[in-house]
Amino acid sequence: MAKFLTTIRLAVGAIALLCVLAIAAPVSAQDRNPDGSVNPTASAVKEDQLLRELNRIQGRVTIPDTKEGVLIQPAGREWREFHQVTLYWIGAISIIGMLALLVIFYLMRGMVKIEHGRSGRTVVRFNPFERFVHWLTAACFIVLAVSGLNITFGKSLLLPLMGADAFAGWSQWGKYAHNYLSFPFTIGVVLIFLMWIGGNIPSRTDVEWVKRGGGLFGHDHPPAYRFNAGQKMIYWIVVLGGTAVAVSGYILMFPFYGGMTVAGMQLAGIVHGVVAVLFIAAMLAHIYIGTLGMEGAFEAMGTGEVDVNWAKEHHSLWLEEEARRVGGATPRATPAE
Amino acid sequence: MARMKFLCDADRCIECNACVTACKNENEVPWGINRRRVVTINDGKPGERSVSMACMHCTDAPCASVCPVNCFYTTADAVVLHSKDLCIGCGYCFYACPFGAPQYPRVGNFGSRGKMDKCTFCAGGPETDNAQVEYEKYGANRLAEGKLPLCAEMCSTKSLLAGDGEIIAQIYKERVVKRGYGSGAWGWKTAYKETIAS
Numbered sequence: 001m002a003k004f005l006t007t008i009r010l011a012v013g014a015i016a017l018l019c020v021l022a023i024a025a026p027v028s029a030q031d032r033n034p035d036g037s038v039n040p041t042a043s044a045v046k047e048d049q050l051l052r053e054l055n056r057i058q059g060r061v062t063i064p065d066t067k068e069g070v071l072i073q074p075a076g077r078e079w080r081e082f083h084q085v086t087l088y089w090i091g092a093i094s095i096i097g098m099l100a101l102l103v104i105f106y107l108m109r110g111m112v113k114i115e116h117g118r119s120g121r122t123v124v125r126f127n128p129f130e131r132f133v134h135w136l137t138a139a140c141f142i143v144l145a146v147s148g149l150n151i152t153f154g155k156s157l158l159l160p161l162m163g164a165d166a167f168a169g170w171s172q173w174g175k176y177a178h179n180y181l182s183f184p185f186t187i188g189v190v191l192i193f194l195m196w197i198g199g200n201i202p203s204r205t206d207v208e209w210v211k212r213g214g215g216l217f218g219h220d221h222p223p224a225y226r227f228n229a230g231q232k233m234i235y236w237i238v239v240l241g242g243t244a245v246a247v248s249g250y251i252l253m254f255p256f257y258g259g260m261t262v263a264g265m266q267l268a269g270i271v272h273g274v275v276a277v278l279f280i281a282a283m284l285a286h287i288y289i290g291t292l293g294m295e296g297a298f299e300a301m302g303t304g305e306v307d308v309n310w311a312k313e314h315h316s317l318w319l320e321e322e323a324r325r326v327g328g329a330t331p332r333a334t335p336a337e
Numbered sequence: 338m339a340r341m342k343f344l345c346d347a348d349r350c351i352e353c354n355a356c357v358t359a360c361k362n363e364n365e366v367p368w369g370i371n372r373r374r375v376v377t378i379n380d381g382k383p384g385e386r387s388v389s390m391a392c393m394h395c396t397d398a399p400c401a402s403v404c405p406v407n408c409f410y411t412t413a414d415a416v417v418l419h420s421k422d423l424c425i426g427c428g429y430c431f432y433a434c435p436f437g438a439p440q441y442p443r444v445g446n447f448g449s450r451g452k453m454d455k456c457t458f459c460a461g462g463p464e465t466d467n468a469q470v471e472y473e474k475y476g477a478n479r480l481a482e483g484k485l486p487l488c489a490e491m492c493s494t495k496s497l498l499a500g501d502g503e504i505i506a507q508i509y510k511e512r513v514v515k516r517g518y519g520s521g522a523w524g525w526k527t528a529y530k531e532t533i534a535s
Contacts, residue, residue, distance in 0.1 A: 037517065043384040044348070044520050050378070059376035059388075062354060065369075068437050071376040071390055074527050080399040080433040151405045151427065159407060168406045168423040175425050179449070255428055255450070266432050 047072075056263075067256055079266045083273070087152060091277035095149075098281040102288045112294045114310050115221070122305035123322060130195060131304055137188030137238075140181045145280045147174035152273065182249055189242035192235070199226040200235040205317070226318040234286050241279040248272035339501035340415045341458055341480075342529065343489070344509055345389045347520045349496035352377055352387035356488035356497055360391070363459065363487040364476025370440040372456040373488055386520060389488070389497050391456035392417065392438035393528035400430035400439060414480065416458040421474050426450040435527045458499070459486040506533050 050057045057071040126134070150158065150171060159167045206229035212222040214229065222228075227235065251260065251268040260268075290297050296310035311319045352375050360366065360373045373391035394417045401409035401417065408423035409430075428450055430439040441450035461478030464471035471478060479487065489499035498505040506522070510533060513519035522533045 035517070045378045045384050045386050047521055047523050047526075057376075057378060059378040060380045061374050061376055063357070063371050063374050065371065065374075068371065068374050069376060070437055071378065071388055072435055072524055072527055073437070074435050076399055076433045076435040077527075080403050083403045083429065083433070155405055155407050164407070164423055168408070168425060171406050172425045175427060252428070255431075262432065262437070265428075269429075269432055 067262065070262060073262060075263060075266065079269065082270055083152070087270075087273045087277070090274055091149070091152060094277050094281040095284070098284045102285065102293075106288075106292060111292060114296050114307060115313055116309045118296070118307045119309040121308045122299075122303075123308055123311050123319065124304060125300040125306045125311070126304045128304065131301055133188055133191045133195060134301055136184055137192060140185035140188060141283065143177050143181050144185060145276070145283070147178040148276055149280070150174050151178075179253055182246065182253065185242075186246045189238060189246065192242075193239045196227070196235060200232045202229075202232060205229075206232060221313045221316070223316045224314065224318065225321070226315060228314065230289075234282070237279065237282045241275055241282070244275040245272055245279060248275070338413045338415075340503070341394060341500065342415075342502035342505060342525075343391065343393060343458075343486075344498040344505045344522050344525070344533075346496045346498065346509060346512065347386040347388050347523055348516075348518065349494040350375065350387040350389055351494055351496070353493060356389050356492055359487045359491050360456070363479075364457075365472075366476065367442050367454065370442060370454050372438075372440065372454065388523045389492075390436055390438075390524065391488070392434075392458070393436050393524050394458055395435075395528040396530065399433035399435065403429045403433040405429065410463070412460060414458075414460070416460045416480070418457055418460060418462055418475075419453065419455070420463050421452040421454075422463075424452045426452055428453075436524060456486075459484070502529070509533055 047057065051072070051074065055075060056073045059069055059071055061069045151174070154167065154171060154174075158170075162170065203225075205223065205225060209222045209224055209229045212220045214220065214222040214224065248268040248271040251257075251265065252272060255265060290301065296307050300306050308319070354375050357371060357373050357375060361371070364372065366372055373389060375387050375389045377385060377387045379385045394415060396415075398409065398411070398417045400419075401407075401411070404419075405427055406423050406425055408421075409417060409419045411417055426441060426444075426449075428439075428441065430453060431437070431441070438455045440454045442452070442454065443449070444451035457475050457478075459477050459479035461467070461471045461481065462475035464474070466481035467478050477487070479485065484490065486499045489497045498508060509519065509522060513533075519533075526532045
């Protein structure tokens with residue numbers, strides 16, 4: 001009997017011990033310190049683990065500025081790499097490269113002359129409203145480009161020449177100009193889009209034009225309507241590039257509006273920078289063709305009237321259209337002064 | 338010279354926000370700006386931790402690198418400071434900063450930013466030490482008075498440590514050894530490319 005009681009006692013003791021162990025189970029060996037005390041950090045959030053999961057540590061703050069809930073965002077260092085290295089190279093290569101190309105091209109080809117000389121008669125190419133919109137956009141673009149390049153390249157190029165105070169003052173005004181002129185620039189881009197969309201839909205004539213090496217590259221004069229393939233390309237660069245810089249620019253100008261995160265702001269900065277430097281490079285080519293590159297081209301946006309022979313060589317189909325529309329051989333011809 | 342650093346012992350931080358309040362008061366920080374804040378991770382869940390964060394005064398600071406007007410400078414104590422006379426309020430330092438330290442007062446409509454403001458490690462700015470003009474622009478210059486940043490000095494649990502990096506790292510290591518655990522020096526890897534083994 002005594003033996004039986006001992007067995008029961010042993011069994012109860014063993015069950016009790018198991019129960020204690022079961023209750024204590026959540027605190028496993030690794031949750032305990034070597035001395036047996038509970039390690040409260042075993043289940044705690046870990047910096048390394050959080051960074052691995054999201055590459056960002058996000059929490060809750062009690063201050064009103066909720067974006068400060070981001071504790072650590074190592075992506076900032078990547079953005080720095082973009083701004084200080086990647087954008088520098090993209091900008092320098094595209095802009096200096098384009099300038100070099102244009103100089104080489106000018107030395108090789110020179111100004112493209114009107115082959116049959118000036119006829120002395122002109123035809124209206126752009127009305128005053130079109131020219132106003134063009135120059136509004138162009139003037140804004142130049143200020144935006146200079147003040148924008150200053151933000152990226154100014155400290156390497158101008159700061160050593162101007163000194164810290166003068167450079168900061170100039171950059172401050174550059175920032176104001178950049179912010180405020182963005183509005184007329186955007187209006188200009190929208191008007192350009194609406195005003196010239198009719199003549200800028202790619203068509204079969206463009207394929208022919210490119211094949212025959214129209215514009216600057218060949219010596220041929222393939223037929224073209226009001227805008228040839230090259231001009232259509234510039235049009236779409238302005239419309240699409242302008243939209244991209246405007247949208248990304250307004251995001252940067254209205255920081256963190258509409259729940260924008262720091263990652264979104266960084267992306268806007270990247271898009272704005274890359275599109276802007278490529279846009280500037282493209283516009284350098286546009287300025288070259290419109291001035292030094294081609295005889296008789298600047299008048300289109302200057303006085304608004306081009307020489308009939310120029311129109312015949314570069315926009316033969318457009319000239320025919322104009323002639324039909326007006327009902328004469330050469331519409332609104334004015335004698336040479 | 339010392340290499341000044343902050344270290345927040347997350348196992349001690351009780352999210353009392355006294356560091357935030359002390360900083361605002363000591364430096365007369367403008368409305369809407371917090372140079373320091375306490376972020377709680379996994380709030381309300383097991384393993385929740387709070388970390389007090391401000392400018393970490395990084396080695397090779399990203400803010401200084403991206404600044405278009407080079408308004409940042411590093412003092413002999415390795416404190417990263419900036420000149421509000423040169424700052425144009427472009428906001429780039431905020432995008433580059435891993436710790437969300439730069440702050441901007443709103444000075445107009447839309448999102449127009451004023452001169453950037455951030456933690457100075459209670460070391461003022463480029464003006465003469467403790468001049469009125471320095472105080473108005475940057476807040477207190479306790480370092481020039483031989484004192485450490487107030488946020489850390491008055492931390493009730495001594496969670497937030499400020500001072501020479503080697504000394505505060507040593508204090509933290511001793512704590513970890515004594516209590517047997519430590520979740521590490523938050524942000525040190527990102528700011529100083531080093532960490533304290535725990």
